[in-house]
Amino acid sequence: MFENLTLPSNIEVRYIHWIEPLKNETLIGYSKRLTQQMDLGKNFVLVGMSLGGIVAVELNKIIHPKQTIIISSIATKDEIRPLFKFFKSTRLYKIVPAGFYKWYPPFLDWYFGAKTKREKALLRFYAKTISKNYMKWAINEVLNWKNEYRPENLFHIHGMADRVLPCKYTHADVKIKDGTHMMVHNRAEEISKILGEKLSMYP
Numbered sequence: 001m002f003e004n005l006t007l008p009s010n011i012e013v014r015y016i017h018w019i020e021p022l023k024n025e026t027l028i029g030y031s032k033r034l035t036q037q038m039d040l041g042k043n044f045v046l047v048g049m050s051l052g053g054i055v056a057v058e059l060n061k062i063i064h065p066k067q068t069i070i071i072s073s074i075a076t077k078d079e080i081r082p083l084f085k086f087f088k089s090t091r092l093y094k095i096v097p098a099g100f101y102k103w104y105p106p107f108l109d110w111y112f113g114a115k116t117k118r119e120k121a122l123l124r125f126y127a128k129t130i131s132k133n134y135m136k137w138a139i140n141e142v143l144n145w146k147n148e149y150r151p152e153n154l155f156h157i158h159g160m161a162d163r164v165l166p167c168k169y170t171h172a173d174v175k176i177k178d179g180t181h182m183m184v185h186n187r188a189e190e191i192s193k194i195l196g197e198k199l200s201m202y203p
Helices: 028-037 051-059 082-088 096-103 107-112 118-128 132-143 188-199
Strands: 046-047 068-071 154-159 174-176
Touching: 028 051, 046 051, 046 188, 051 068, 051 132, 068 188, 082 132, 107 118, 154 188, 174 188
Parallel strands: 046 068, 068 154, 154 174
Antiparallel strands: none
C-alpha cells in the first residue's frame, strides 16, 4: 500500500509485518509482539495507515517514538463512525460467519476508494491472503477499541472523501481534499511531501 511513496534518501524505512493474532489476544498485547521487529535503539517515527494507525497509537504508549503519524485512521474511540458503534452495540459482528470476512464484493472497490487496476488487485490480494481468524480478530478489536487518549506527539493525515472512516468524525491535522481511504497509494505524491517534511525534523 505504501509502494508509491517517495521519501528523502536519508530516511531509513523499516516495514513492520502483520503477524497472526493469538487466541484471545488484546490489541495492546499484539502491539507489544510487533516491537520484536523494531530497532528501538535509534530515533524513530511510527507511521501507520488504517488499522496500522490504531496499532501505532497503541505502540506509542509502550515505546517512545519521536512522533506517531497516522493516515486514514483514527486516534481515539470517539472518532469511530456511528455505523461501527451500532455494529458494536448490537453485537451483530459476533454472529457473522468467519467466511463472510473473506468475501469481496465489487462495491468494496468504491467503498475503499480503489480506482486503478493495481489498487483493486491489492485489495483482493489482502482479502485472499489474510486469514479468517485475523479478519475477525481485527474487526473485534477496532469496534471495541477503548483508547480515549490522543498522544501529544500525534500527527494525523486524513482524506475528506474517506468512506471507511469519514473525516468529519476525526480531528485530523491535515485533510486531503477528495482523498479516499487509499489515498496513501493514489495520492502518494502529496502524502510523500507531507511525510518528508515531518520526518526531516528528526535526523
